[in-house]
Amino acid sequence: DGGITQSPKYLFRKEGQNVTLSCEQNLNHDAMYWYRQDPGQGLRLIYYSQIVNDFQKGDIAEGYSVSREKKESFPLTVTSAQKNPTAFYLCASSLPGQLRYEQYFGPGTRLTVT
Amino acid sequence: KNEVEQSPQNLTAQEGEFITINCSYSVGISALHWLQQHPGGGIVSLFMLSSGKKKHGRLIATINIQEKHSSLHITASHPRDSAVYICAVSIYNTDKLIFGTGTRLQVFP
Numbered sequence: 001d002g003g004i005t006q007s008p009k010y011l012f013r014k015e016g017q018n019v020t021l022s023c024e025q026n027l028n029h030d031a032m033y034w035y036r037q038d039p040g041q042g043l044r045l046i047y048y049s050q051i052v053n054d055f056q057k058g059d060i061a062e063g064y065s066v067s068r069e070k071k072e073s074f075p076l077t078v079t080s081a082q083k084n085p086t087a088f089y090l091c092a093s094s095l096p097g098q099l100r101y102e103q104y105f106g107p108g109t110r111l112t113v114t
Numbered sequence: 115k116n117e118v119e120q121s122p123q124n125l126t127a128q129e130g131e132f133i134t135i136n137c138s139y140s141v142g143i144s145a146l147h148w149l150q151q152h153p154g155g156g157i158v159s160l161f162m163l164s165s166g167k168k169k170h171g172r173l174i175a176t177i178n179i180q181e182k183h184s185s186l187h188i189t190a191s192h193p194r195d196s197a198v199y200i201c202a203v204s205i206y207n208t209d210k211l212i213f214g215t216g217t218r219l220q221v222f223p
């Protein structure tokens with residue numbers, strides 16, 4: 001079955017620790033995205049990557065880092081510099097070209113930092 | 115003012131009722147999306163449309179480009195339709211999506 005997997009579903013960390021969220025897709029999509037969702041707000045773009053070894057900052061990139069060493073994988077690191085890391089994180093991917101507007105979402109990771 | 119506004123924020127209905135969720139946007143778009151988010155958090159794409167109307171089962175989505183407005187209709191609603199429905203727009207000539215804050219729908223038996 002093709003799809004996007006994110007692990008773990010729930011993640012708990014102490015303040016000051018870096019944490020890496022996993023995102024893997026087997027849809028052969030070129031583009032991948034990371035979003036953050038907070039209560040009462042729309043999803044906001046953290047980082048996106050249109051091709052392997054390339055990525056761009058989204059609207060709220062501060063305190064986050066990413067890598068795109070493989071087409072299938074786009075891990076997100078939440079660093080200790082992120083002031084409010086507790087949130088629901090969603091990964092998505094899309095095809096290139098005209099089909100790029102439709103994004104496929106993973107199940108999400110809920111991160112709690114105390 | 116948000117670039118994508120949805121109404122209502124919350125909606126409750128009895129099983130079988132006809133439901134309408136509205137979305138207005140203020141930017142140039144290439145496409146508009148309706149997404150469904152279940153309590154577990156995962157998001158499923160319901161529709162992507164750039165003009166007219168699309169239907170899938172009991173769900174119908176319409177868009178009026180001139181008025182910058184879209185509606186999602188659910189006919190013969192069912193408790194399993196309970197979810198958050200999110201409107202998002204693809205900004206014209208970019209790969210970026212801007213999301214509305216969602217409409218929480220609860221359908222009671």
